[in-house]
Amino acid sequence: MTTYDYIREGDAIYRKSFAIIRQEADLSPFTAEQADIAIRMIHACGLVEAAEHFRFSPDFVSKARGALHAGKPIFCDAEMVAHGITRARLPADNQVICTLRDSRTIELAKTIGNTRSAAALDLWDEMEGALVAIGNAPTALFRLLEMLDAGAPRPAAIIGMPVGFVGAAESKEALMETSLGIPYAVVRGRMGGSAMTAAAINALARAGL
């Protein structure tokens, strides 16, 4: 039987991966805490150059961690984000909520004239002080900004990392311009997605790498 020469121990793979990323990526714009999150996001996409598009507002890490430690829920726009979160890492057995497949979402989307991803946000109760993670749909991030502007309960922090070619870059620029004082983390431009978003949450869940 052919066997290949590769590392078979999970922790060793992580350590080596993070060491390579530290060596190759430009992490100089980040604080030490932000860098830990950036490293896990780079790890999720396989591209050290992605870091140049990462932006963290100064109090993002402390506010997002505070929400998790206070037992607040994590609201996600996509099932893939929700299923990428390592539940065992979460500090307070936090609820992970995705309402995209809620039976009411299709009807709501028709009512508000928007995508299902955007309409799903109308079912987010208890957003006050929560962690919000938009990792897929630009329409969900635009809808979030509209709801907040209209007086919706304010989350503790927003992860804005939708991916794609239509609206993704624009929705993230809008978040940075008009976050209403809510701390955010974004990947500017077209990149982003559920894996980077889940990686950011997993990094927030426990300090250190």
Added chain:
Amino acid sequence: MTTYDYIREGDAIYRKSFAIIRQEADLSPFTAEQADIAIRMIHACGLVEAAEHFRFSPDFVSKARGALHAGKPIFCDAEMVAHGITRARLPADNQVICTLRDSRTIELAKTIGNTRSAAALDLWDEMEGALVAIGNAPTALFRLLEMLDAGAPRPAAIIGMPVGFVGAAESKEALMETSLGIPYAVVRGRMGGSAMTAAAINALARAGL
């Protein structure tokens, strides 16, 4: 209330996204069928340049589609891959199987001296003629190659798209060198991941974009 100027209709967003990708990406190395899959993979990562790393063996699309139409299961190495598959698109209500969280996997990993992601494959029954999708762990792809070399049942096609800095590039090169005649799709190098893998499956599930 602030409203933003953005497209709120899902199909229109898809159409515009795919048109942008066709305009910007170099799809010349691909057949028309491969290009449809490549476009959805690009859509999932937000980076047209990713296409230069895509490799499809000539009969990959026909064999993978054949497996799906024959009602064969889809085996995934990661929950995020499994949850990124649009079930309603699948042509034969195909089973989507991920054994990573099976209670036996931890013990198996100790027994074989490998990661849980690799050990999870030992629980894949009915791999004969199935579609196998490795979208996260290089160790799972290496393990698959070892199992196949040792005489495991042969899947119809292999999607080999693990992401990362340790073993990802190497495991995909090994697949291309030693696929034992099984058709494959890979993203060479460090890039890949659950979103691109699920996008490839969703593209295979139904011809056209």
